[in-house]
Amino acid sequence: MGTLADKLTVLLADAFESAGYDRSYGDVRVSDRPDLCQFQCNGALGAARQYRANPRQIAQNVVDSISAPDVFGALSLAGPGFINIVLKDEFIAAHIQEVYGDDRLGCEITSTLGRILVDYGGPNVAKPLHVGHLRAAIIGESIVRICRFVGHEAIGDVHLGDWGLQMGLIIEGLRDRRPDLPYFDAGYIGPYPEEPPVTIGDLEELYPQASEREKGDPAFAEAARQATVELQAGRPGYRALWRHFRDVSVEDLQQSYELLNIRFDLWLGESDTQDRIPGLIARLKEEGYATQSQGALVIEVDDPEDKESMPPLMLEKTDGAVLYGTTDLATIDQRVEQFQPDYILYVVDNRQQHHFRQVFKASYKTGVAPESTRLEHNGFGTMNGKDGKPFKTREGGVMKLKDLIELVTGHARARIETIESVREYDEEEKEHIARIVGVAALKYADLMNHRTKDYVFDLDRFSSFEGRTGPYILYAAVRIKSVLRRAEERGLQPDSILAPQSESERDLDLKLSELPSVVDLAFETRAPNHLCEYAFQLATAYNRFYHTHHILNEKDAERRASWLAVSGVTLRVLEKVLDLLGIEVPGRM
Numbered sequence: 001m002g003t004l005a006d007k008l009t010v011l012l013a014d015a016f017e018s019a020g021y022d023r024s025y026g027d028v029r030v031s032d033r034p035d036l037c038q039f040q041c042n043g044a045l046g047a048a049r050q051y052r053a054n055p056r057q058i059a060q061n062v063v064d065s066i067s068a069p070d071v072f073g074a075l076s077l078a079g080p081g082f083i084n085i086v087l088k089d090e091f092i093a094a095h096i097q098e099v100y101g102d103d104r105l106g107c108e109i110t111s112t113l114g115r116i117l118v119d120y121g122g123p124n125v126a127k128p129l130h131v132g133h134l135r136a137a138i139i140g141e142s143i144v145r146i147c148r149f150v151g152h153e154a155i156g157d158v159h160l161g162d163w164g165l166q167m168g169l170i171i172e173g174l175r176d177r178r179p180d181l182p183y184f185d186a187g188y189i190g191p192y193p194e195e196p197p198v199t200i201g202d203l204e205e206l207y208p209q210a211s212e213r214e215k216g217d218p219a220f221a222e223a224a225r226q227a228t229v230e231l232q233a234g235r236p237g238y239r240a241l242w243r244h245f246r247d248v249s250v251e252d253l254q255q256s257y258e259l260l261n262i263r264f265d266l267w268l269g270e271s272d273t274q275d276r277i278p279g280l281i282a283r284l285k286e287e288g289y290a291t292q293s294q295g296a297l298v299i300e301v302d303d304p305e306d307k308e309s310m311p312p313l314m315l316e317k318t319d320g321a322v323l324y325g326t327t328d329l330a331t332i333d334q335r336v337e338q339f340q341p342d343y344i345l346y347v348v349d350n351r352q353q354h355h356f357r358q359v360f361k362a363s364y365k366t367g368v369a370p371e372s373t374r375l376e377h378n379g380f381g382t383m384n385g386k387d388g389k390p391f392k393t394r395e396g397g398v399m400k401l402k403d404l405i406e407l408v409t410g411h412a413r414a415r416i417e418t419i420e421s422v423r424e425y426d427e428e429e430k431e432h433i434a435r436i437v438g439v440a441a442l443k444y445a446d447l448m449n450h451r452t453k454d455y456v457f458d459l460d461r462f463s464s465f466e467g468r469t470g471p472y473i474l475y476a477a478v479r480i481k482s483v484l485r486r487a488e489e490r491g492l493q494p495d496s497i498l499a500p501q502s503e504s505e506r507d508l509d510l511k512l513s514e515l516p517s518v519v520d521l522a523f524e525t526r527a528p529n530h531l532c533e534y535a536f537q538l539a540t541a542y543n544r545f546y547h548t549h550h551i552l553n554e555k556d557a558e559r560r561a562s563w564l565a566v567s568g569v570t571l572r573v574l575e576k577v578l579d580l581l582g583i584e585v586p587g588r589m
């Protein structure tokens, strides 16, 4: 079905054609001067260049060849040849009626279905999940949902960082505390205990301590490096220990992600592709792609055609250790083999842009990725504190995600207590609402800016019930739920949508009709902020409508039933958009 603008584009294209011009000039879009008209078509300007004619005359010819009396309320020329469009209210209402009857709210399924693998989250085992990973998870989850709604098959992979030096550091850190554990005894032949020797709390302590010690204690640093090498070479005790670290971490991560309404399809990690690295490297050497450079093995990725020169991608260091890039290359190899994806999207910090450029170039050059698999880095900026530096706790440490969730929930809790109706709810429900509202505040604030921008963490602003905030939008959604609930209690049913009666109702209808174009834009640009802005505008349009009309007290039964239907479709659109953002809506508040 598409948007109203899509429907008008067909009519205008027909008109251009019957006036003797190319159809492609018929493109109609929402007006950027809503005070003058609802939609506009600027195609006559382009046509004037092609046909070497006066654009105003072309526009006039086009308007003259339109005959759709049921559609257009007014068609007028403006400026050098713009066509300004105002629709008949009946036509608008009929469109919203169609949206109401459509499961997909007017959004068509894409005709070019693809398989899209999304690499997001990227937490590191043993290191606490911190706010740096928050954005990856929040933005990535929304991108996955958008891809799916558009009709693609999307597969989300958390891509755990479970294979680096951090593992050696905690092995050595734990050895210091518990040298008696069998994992450290090279002569021990198993079986190893099933019970993990550490809790998540231990890991959260062990890693920072070990990483601090590494800086000032060369012997410890060397031991950790050695332990990492032995772990990677397969020393049984270290492998068993590593598996415990990984399991304990994953369990904790899953809890945090669950609270954030984030779910991955795959829980693969860097470790899962290590097996294929030797074979891959052998092939790359054989085919001449991997070459020696100052003792290291590299792939040259510099391209004289490029503006900037690019250093080679390092595959193996002098000591034989493989690197982050090697793992990413092997992961692409594995993903291509297993899934044949049309796209792999990497929702990872902007600061890794250079890394991904190198990896992508190396992948295409070596045929690890076929041309048909599009590799894309969807980078994002930093969440900063009010000092403009990456967000920290009051003590200056990195804030853990769990603490952050607790912080926003506590904040929301205080806010919702100010809502009269909420005060009567039992503790459990209050807590539930507080979590949803707190997380919505956080997620919306994160998603509302274009992902590549940095933003400042300002909990008071995020949590306000006014302006572009999660709570404001949730409140609008909950308000509609309450209207519909009260209507049902009184036995009132929604029915046919009538022509809008007021400006606020017309604006709401027009806003409702825009969903498909917003979804397309968010998908094409991998940018959920467009959905955030739309949710805000829709919530605002509904609030205005709600304050203009007394829906439940309306005496005219047909009118009341129409308003209930408009309210119902608004709720569905709002909930759909929030769902695409990964934001839940409470039943009431």
Ligand code: ARG
Pocket (backbone or CB within 6 Å): 119, 121, 122, 123, 124, 159, 160, 161, 328, 346, 348
């Ligand atoms: N674990 C990495 C980090 O914390 C992010 C991983 C991103 N994904 C990837 N395929 N490299 O920086």
